[in-house]
Each structure stands twice: as structure tokens, then as C-alpha cells.
Amino acid sequence: MNVRFQNVTKSFGESKVVDHLDLGVLEGEFVVLLGPSGCGKTTTLRMLAGLEDTTSGDIFIGEERVNDIPTRYRDVAMVFQSYALYPHMTVADNIAYPLVVRKTPVAQIASRVGRAAEMLEIGELLKRKPRELSGGERQRVALARAIVREPRVYLMDEPLSNLDAKLRVQMRGELKRLQHDLGTTTIYVTHDQAEAMTLAHRVAVMRAGKLQQFDTPMNIYNRPANRFVAEFVGSPSMNFLDTTIHETQMLLEASGQSIVLPRSYSAALSRQQRVTLGIRPEYIHVSSETVAGWHTAEVYVTELMGNETFVFLRLGAEKIIARAPAEFRAEMESRVWIKLDVEKALFFDPITGEAIRE
Amino acid sequence: MMRDLRLINTISSLVIVYTALNLPFVVWMMRGFFKELPRELEEAAMVDGDSRLGALVRVILPLVTPGLAATAVFCLIVSWNEFLLALVLTQTDAAMTLPVGIAGRVTQYEIKWGVMSAAGVVAMVPILVFALAVQRYLVRGLSLGAVKG
Numbered sequence: 001m002n003v004r005f006q007n008v009t010k011s012f013g014e015s016k017v018v019d020h021l022d023l024g025v026l027e028g029e030f031v032v033l034l035g036p037s038g039c040g041k042t043t044t045l046r047m048l049a050g051l052e053d054t055t056s057g058d059i060f061i062g063e064e065r066v067n068d069i070p071t072r073y074r075d076v077a078m079v080f081q082s083y084a085l086y087p088h089m090t091v092a093d094n095i096a097y098p099l100v101v102r103k104t105p106v107a108q109i110a111s112r113v114g115r116a117a118e119m120l121e122i123g124e125l126l127k128r129k130p131r132e133l134s135g136g137e138r139q140r141v142a143l144a145r146a147i148v149r150e151p152r153v154y155l156m157d158e159p160l161s162n163l164d165a166k167l168r169v170q171m172r173g174e175l176k177r178l179q180h181d182l183g184t185t186t187i188y189v190t191h192d193q194a195e196a197m198t199l200a201h202r203v204a205v206m207r208a209g210k211l212q213q214f215d216t217p218m219n220i221y222n223r224p225a226n227r228f229v230a231e232f233v234g235s236p237s238m239n240f241l242d243t244t245i246h247e248t249q250m251l252l253e254a255s256g257q258s259i260v261l262p263r264s265y266s267a268a269l270s271r272q273q274r275v276t277l278g279i280r281p282e283y284i285h286v287s288s289e290t291v292a293g294w295h296t297a298e299v300y301v302t303e304l305m306g307n308e309t310f311v312f313l314r315l316g317a318e319k320i321i322a323r324a325p326a327e328f329r330a331e332m333e334s335r336v337w338i339k340l341d342v343e344k345a346l347f348f349d350p351i352t353g354e355a356i357r358e
Numbered sequence: 359m360m361r362d363l364r365l366i367n368t369i370s371s372l373v374i375v376y377t378a379l380n381l382p383f384v385v386w387m388m389r390g391f392f393k394e395l396p397r398e399l400e401e402a403a404m405v406d407g408d409s410r411l412g413a414l415v416r417v418i419l420p421l422v423t424p425g426l427a428a429t430a431v432f433c434l435i436v437s438w439n440e441f442l443l444a445l446v447l448t449q450t451d452a453a454m455t456l457p458v459g460i461a462g463r464v465t466q467y468e469i470k471w472g473v474m475s476a477a478g479v480v481a482m483v484p485i486l487v488f489a490l491a492v493q494r495y496l497v498r499g500l501s502l503g504a505v506k507g
Contacts, residue, residue: 051401071404078405084398088420098406101416145406155405 001062001152001185002027003048008057010043010209017043019209021057025187030179033189034196035206036232041189044206045155048187050074061152077146078155081162083138085130085145092117092126095144102149116148119178136167143175147182154179154186160195172198193233197221205229223346227353230278230346236310239284239320241277242350245269250277255316257295262342264358269347275356276348283341284322286311288330294337299330313338360447367453372444376437384429391425392418427495431488438485456481 003025010018018040025031033041046052048059050071059066066074077098085094092113093100099109117123120140130138139159146154159175160168176199179186190196196203197217205212205220205228213225224230230238243250248266249258261269269275287294300312300319304326311322311330315338322338330336347356365371395418403413419426444455454462460477463470 049401049405051405071401072407072409075407076405078402080398080402082396082398084396084402086399086403086417097403097408097416101403101406101408101412 002029002060003153003185003187004058004060005044005048006058006060008044008047008059009055010040010047010052011055016209018047021209021211023204023211023214025185028183028185030176030186030188030199030201032196032200032203033187033206034191034193034203034232035212036191038208039206040209041191041206042157045078045157045187045189048074048153049076049078049155075151076153076155077149077151079142079146079157079159081158083130083142083162085138085141087130089129090126091122091128091130091133091141094130094141095126095148098145098149112148113144116144119147120144135163136171139163139171143178147178150184152185154184156186156188158190159188161190161192168195175199193235197233203233205232207232224355226355227276227278227348230348230355234280236281236321236323238278238280238346239318240348241279241315241318241320242274243277244274245272250275252277252316254318255295255297257316259340259342262345264343265347265356268356268358272349272356274350276350276353277340277342278346278348279340279342279344281310281321281323283344284313284320285339285341286313286322286324286328286330287337287339288328288334289337291337291339294339296335297338299332299334299336301332302328302330311336365447367448367450369453371447372437372453372455375443375447376433376440379440379443380433380436384433387429387432388422388425391422391429395421423495427492431485431492434488435485438481 005021005023008018008021009016021044033044035041043052047054048061050066050069054067061074061076086097089097095113095116096109099112104112113126114123117126120143122137122140122144125133125137125141130141133141139162142159160171163171172195188195188199197220200217202214203217203220204214207228213220213229215223220229220233224233227240231240242253244253245261246258247270248261250261250269251258295315297313297315297320300314302312303310306326308326309324309328311324311328313320313322313336348354349356360366360371365374399417399421400413403417404410408416438455439457440455441457441461444458445461448454448458451459456477460474460481463474463477
């Protein structure tokens with residue numbers, strides 16, 4: 001079922017937690033709400049579930065306006081960050097609960113619980129209590145409880161954040177597969193950009209209650225709408241350098257070095273006096289030997305990740321990060337040569353932070 | 359007032375008075391037990407399709423049974439031992455509570471120590487039995503496993 005937020009605002013006292021949100025989610029789509037803590041993403045989800053009232057605006061599930069419909073009649077299923085399993089019930093009773101309260105015939109309940117448990121491979125745990133389960137198993141039970149009936153929308157509030165790193169990556173893949181197989185509209189809240197990039201059909205990036213950008217992961221990464229989105233998505237983070245434009249050249253204010261403007265942007269940028277250059281670490285090339293025409297920088301520290309090395313550099317007054325091959329070695333404070341691949345760079349208005357398009 | 363309602367010398371009068379006496383403490387004590395439960399449990403129940411009342415009965419109440427049991431034991435002891443109001447409100451053997459009855463063995467001519475001691479021991483028994491009966495509900499940690507951590 002499609003879901004639509006129309007001009008939705010939520011205030012707690014003076015502060016606007018969600019500020020005039022317009023968001024349309026298509027049937028069968030996997031949408032991730034991404035943002036730092038306190039950006040209003042969880043509140044948005046809770047408003048859709050009916051656990052939180054809207055201050056103004058309308059929420060639609062399908063063609064039905066659900067603002068005044070109590071949670072239990074909205075026909076959504078939610079997976080909580082804390083799982084919220086019923087501790088006094090067995091796993092089977094936990095999964096069966098949504099069916100029991102809907103007065104589903106007993107014979108049907110058993111078979112549907114069995115099927116849900118089978119999908120999540122927790123068949124042998126059905127007789128246990130939640131406290132006898134590991135974190136990953138509890139997670140699966142919470143998911144099974146959500147999929148045991150066929151709700152109109154799945155809501156997930158940081159379901160993976162309590163798992164360890166390895167399990168998180170594994171569950172991430174399984175979630176994606178599960179959503180694909182079920183084909184049910186899913187709205188997923190996270191602050192983890194890796195989860196957003198890997199899971200979503202479209203990502204909605206939020207900040208301080210305002211929607212920043214709603215687009216495919218590819219476009220969020222490659223064509224961020226503003227500096228906030230560019231900085232939030234990608235790891236390590238994008239580098240930002242303030243520059244002054246002189247005709248076809250741009251002068252890096254941090255180091256006094258100048259770079260030729262990329263051709264595609266020259267028209268758009270020549271109208272500006274100052275711009276912020278944004279460049280991802282993978283587009284900064286580093287060499288420990290002299291290369292003619294490259295800039296010099298000092299190594300602050302290097303971090304070997306195994307398959308690659310993150311090089312933290314001082315470029316004049318600024319600190320930047322570059323990704324280098326795993327073999328790259330450099331002493332702290334040693335001089336290296338770098339090249340910014342400006343054809344891959346993005347440009348932002350230094351005051352508003354909005355992206356400047358070519 | 360109890361006389362106006364013709365409740366003097368009835369057990370009902372004591373029931374009413376003790377309810378009023380214990381209620382504030384019960385509310386305060388139970389509030390603590392309810393507050394200890396994560397809010398998500400109730401929310402999960404409602405998202406799963408249950409009403410607020412259903413969530414209370416099916417999810418929340420089973421989880422506060424240790425609290426209910428502890429509170430019940432407490433109230434029982436308070437009511438069982440209460441002396442002053444029982445003395446004022448009950449005079450006949452039909453309605454008299456044990457503490458009043460035992461105190462009644464102190465007569466003008468003698469103090470019946472033997473009877474009083476025996477009654478005191480017997481009076482202990484029902485509380486002991488009740489406390490033992492609810493002991494299994496008193497175990498802590500029943501709510502473990504609901505949420506992480």
C-alpha cells in the first residue's frame with residue numbers, strides 16, 4: 001500500500017520535531033528515513049503507526065486518511081528498536097499474538113506461526129521464552145511477529161542497532177531479501193548510512209525535522225542536494241574546502257593552491273565568488289613521491305583498514321581524508337603529494353550549503 | 359457515619375475502611391511496578407492490533423504480578439494487624455478481628471496470657487500461608503528478555 005505524508009508537522013511544546021513533511025512512498029517500496037538522532041525520523045514513523053498524534057497535516061495509507069484512526073485499526077506492523085517481545089510468553093505465543101487478538105481461527109494460527117518461523121529460521125525456538133534467546137534470535141522473533149499477518153505497511157525503527165557488527169550485516173541482507181519476497185511497503189528508520197544505502201529503494205534524509213532529500217541511494221551519494229546530505233552519507237565523510245573563484249581558477253583558501261575549474265561547472269561557478277568544494281576521499285589521490293603538478297600536504301595519521309588505507313592529511317589549515325591502497329605507507333608529518341580529482345568534485349554554496357549544479 | 363449506614367459490627371465496615379486506608383499506598387507502590395515496564399510493550403501490543411484494555415490485560419498485568427503479589431501481602435498484613443479502627447467499629451464476636459479479640463482477653467480480673475499467646479501464634483498462620491502461596495509470583499526478573507539490555 002502506498003503511504004503519503006502531506007504537510008505533516010509535529011511539535012512538542014515550542015520545538016518542531018517534524019516540520020512540514022511531504023513524503024510519498026509507493027506501493028511495495030522500501031524507504032529508509034535517514035538522519036542523526038533527534039532529526040524527527042522516529043517521530044515520523046510513530047505518527048504513521050498512530051503512537052503519536054500529528055500537530056497538523058494529513059497522513060494517508062492508500063487512499064485512507066488515518067490521522068484519527070487508532071493504532072490497532074491502522075493495520076501496520078512495527079519492529080521496535082528494543083524488539084518489545086512479550087517476556088511472559090513463549091516465542092510461539094509472541095508470534096501468534098497479532099493473530100490471537102484478531103480472533104483468527106486456532107487451526108490457522110498454528111500454520112501461519114509455523115510458516116513465519118520457518119521463513120526466519122527460528123522453528124526450533126518456538127517453545128522458548130524471550131529471555132532464553134540471544135540478541136539475534138530475539139530480532140528474528142520480532143520480525144516474525146511482524147510478518148505473521150499481512151499488514152499494509154511494515155514499520156521498522158532501527159531494528160538492527162542492537163546487534164553486533166557481523167550479525168547486523170547478515171541481518172541487513174536477510175531483511176532486504178525478506179522485503180523483496182514479501183513485496184510489502186516498508187518504512188525503515190536508521191541513523192546508519194550503510195543500512196540506508198544498502199536497503200533502500202529510496203532514502204529520505206532528514207535533519208532537524210525537515211526533509212533534506214528524497215532520492216535513490218545512488219543519487220543521494222552522487223548528487224546530494226546540500227552539504228548536510230553530502231557530509232552525512234559516505235564513510236569516511238566527504239571533504240569540504242573553501243575556495244575563491246578567479247575566472248577559470250579556484251583558489252583553495254586553506255593552502256593558497258589553485259586548481260583549474262572542471263569544465264562542466266565553469267559556467268555555474270564563474271557566477272560565484274566563493275564556493276565550497278566537496279570531494280570524497282576516494283577522489284583524492286596520494287603519492288609519497290614527487291609528482292609534477294600535484295599539491296603537497298602533510299600526513300597527520302594513517303589508518304590501515306586491511307584492504308585500503310585512510311590517510312588523514314593537513315592541507316594548509318584544513319584537515320582532509322583520502323583513501324589510498326592498502327600498500328600505501330607514510331610516516332606522520334611526512335610530506336606527500338596529492339591530486340584532487342575535480343571532475344568528480346561537488347560544489348556547494350558556502351552560505352546556504354545548497355548544491356550548485358553544473 | 360457507619361452507624362447511619364448500619365454498618366457497625368459488620369465486616370463490611372472494616373472492608374470499606376481498610377480499602378480506603380490502603381488504597382493510596384497501593385496506587386503508589388503499583389505505579390512503581392508499572393513504570394518499570396518498557397512503554398514499547400504496550401505500544402507493540404496496540405500495533406499488533408490490541409486495544410488499550412486488551413494490552414493491559416494480556417501484556418501488562420501478567421508482567422506486574424510480582425508487584426501485585428508484594429502489594430497484596432503488604433495490604434493483608436496491614437489489615438490483619440490493624441487494631442484501632444477495628445476496636446472502634448466492631449464490638450460483637452461475629453465481626454471482631456483477631457487483634458481486638460486477643461486484646462479482649464485482658465479482663466478486669468485477670469490477663470489470660472495462655473490464651474493470648476496461643477491466639478497470637480494461630481493468627482500468624484494465615485499470613486504465612488498466603489505469603490508462601492504467592493511467593494512464586496514474587497520472583498524478580500520475570501520481565502527479563504522483553505527488551506535488550
